[in-house]
Amino acid sequence: MNFENEELKAIDEIGDNHHSTSAETPLRDDAFKLSDSEKIELIKEDVARIMQTLGLDLTDDSLKGTPNRVAKMFVNEIFGGLNPARKPKASTFDNNYKYGEMLVEKNITVYSTCEHHLLPIVGRAHVAYISNGSVVGLSKMNRVVDYYAKRPQVQERLTMQVVQELQKVLGTQDVACVIDAKHLCVNSRGIRDIESSTVTSEFGGKFKEEAVRREFLDYIKLDTPF
Ligand SMILES: [Zn+2]
Secondary structure (H helix, E strand, C coil): CCHHHHHHHHHHHHHHCCCCCCCCCCCCCCCCCCCHHHHHHHHHHHHHHHHHHCCCCCCCHHHHCHHHHHHHHHHHHHCHHHCHHHCCCCCCEECCCCCCCEEEEEEEEEEEEECCCCCEEEEEEEEEEECCCEECCHHHHHHHHHHHHCCEECHHHHHHHHHHHHHHHHCCCCEEEEEEEEEHHHHCCCCCCCCCCEEEEEECHHHHCHHHHHHHHHHHHCCCCC
């Protein structure tokens, strides 16, 4: 038996089955030693090399700018959420009006990237919490989803990271998140199932109780015409 091949095969299967190895994004200690502009320069060369290997003519006017464009997009946009410097500020307000019920922010747009294939994950997130004294601005929940989505991701991890971050900011365990998303690596290649989507959920604190969880899921189902 060729051990190295068996090992590579096992690693390939982890990715193809979209298993993740941890709830934390696997980052190296030296992840931010290089500046963003240094990263862009290096990635630009890497993308050019990939295109070159594929046989593309990089002197063509249409392709010339692609390596630089992709490098900037990786660092500043679609993987910009790797950098803790971009994390949304943790500002909360006192819950002056003593609203003690559930607050749900639904249909938050999710644009992320599958870490196993580097293809888009597109969907919706629904986030809820029950205040224990402090509240966050509504757009804060969208920003937290967007920050963690802008990483190479696994949908389960994204769901957990959103909940853990809001639990920390709000000082309560009573936070929940459901994400329903399409993975282009499933829809456009491999099994090519255009219709399927993946649902993941994370229920903290009171949301583990049947009635509370049910209330949240019922709100998500509400289809209010605007
Ligand atoms: Zn994938």
